[in-house]
Amino acid sequence: MEAVRLLQDAIRFQQALCDTTFGKELIQEASPVLWYGRPGPDQWLTIGTNPSRGEFLHRDGTPRTGQHQKFYWRNILSFDDYLGNEEALQQTLERASVYFESGRATTNWFGKPHGAKLEALLNGMGRSFYDHPAAVIHVDFFKFATYEQMGKMRTGRHWMEHPTSIELLERTIAYIKPIRIIVLGRDNCRALNGFSTIGRLSAYPAVTYEIGRHDSGIPMIGLHIKPSEVFVGLGNGRDSNGLHYGSYAKREHLLKIGEAIDTIMDEWLADGRV
Known part of the structure; x- marks a missing residue:
């Protein structure tokens, strides 16, 4: 399934980013966000920058859980375990798909x-x-949540326009076919x-x-x-x-x-x- 392969490649890029100096800017336990909304035929697509910290964290910095949770939280799973965990991958995709349906949109x-x-x-x-x-579906240039806004980070735009980041965006567009x-x-x-x-x-x-x-x-x-x-x-x-x-x-x-x-x-x- 292309959606799962796309997610796995996003996870691999996230894992690689965590090993760079930019890694400290990432909310590392936050799942990649492939999209906001359920992909379907004849949709319009909006493109933003990247997921905000509020999609995963409360204002006090604690993770959103229970009825407040919006996207999948990796928690104790290692990246390698996440990549091979079919249930976790499907939960990640489903949480992203019900973003607006669930009434939890920002x-x-x-x-x-x-x-x-x-x-x-x-x-x-x-x-x-x-x-x-x-419904209109939303995606971001950069699929990973950060503690600060990308525009405020010195290397934010560099990583947004990294070839792998652009490739993931283009594959997402090709998958949704807006x-x-x-x-x-x-x-x-x-x-x-x-x-x-x-x-x-x-x-x-x-x-x-x-x-x-x-x-x-x-x-x-x-x-x-x-x-x-x-x-x-x-x-x-x-x-x-x-x-x-x-x-x-x-x-x-x-x-x-x-x-x-x-x-x-x-x-x-x-x-x-x-």
């Missing part, structure tokens, strides 16, 4: 059903993380080939988007800001239309941003651009 990043954040942007495009069975890809964050957009058009929304001029096709031909949208972290990308001010950047985080505006980008993408595709 809503302050993804957003609640009919809420704000990334969910609102997707709603503006007619999609949702919670619309089973055609019909549309949305890349979140300017640096993440730069790391992927295929974008050919760049622009700004007239009604929301602080939103820079890119459009193109993934190497496999899948239509691809890139957003330089992350809908769940608008202040990180924009700061505290107003755009050239006088709209406060804080308003960009509101559901009503995220819906309009999503709708506008979706319309631009449809027009781009209708023109037959590549």
Whole structure:
């Protein structure tokens, strides 16, 4: 099964990373996160940076367990034992697949059903993380949780764009076979080939988007800001239309941003651009 092979190769890369100086940045008992949501046909795929520490740890640093657990926790299993433990591998895949179904998604990043954040942007495009069975699925560039944000680490981007990391991402995309890809964050957009058009929304001029096709031909949208972290990308001010950047985080505006980008993408595709 390709999903199991993909997971095993991610575990091997994690094991190798733990033997580098970067290893101390990793939450080493945390399983690789192949995806958030259940892979299925005709899905849209969003791509972020890497799993946050909150997916595995409480604020006090203790592991999430019981009803609070979101992903598989390796605990006492060695990497070698993990690689050969079919039950552990299947549990890892299943926990990732039920991420949104279980009601345990990190809503302050993804957003609640009919809420704000990334969910609102997707709603503006007619999609949702919670619309089973055609739900949007999320993956990360780097499949391993870290104690600090990748962008704050000196070598974070280096390991994100390591050939093995990129290979795992591309294999994940090939496995899911999405019909549309949305890349979140300017640096993440730069790391992927295929974008050919760049622009700004007239009604929301602080939103820079890119459009193109993934190497496999899948239509691809890139957003330089992350809908769940608008202040990180924009700061505290107003755009050239006088709209406060804080308003960009509101559901009503995220819906309009999503709708506008979706319309631009449809027009781009209708023109037959590549």
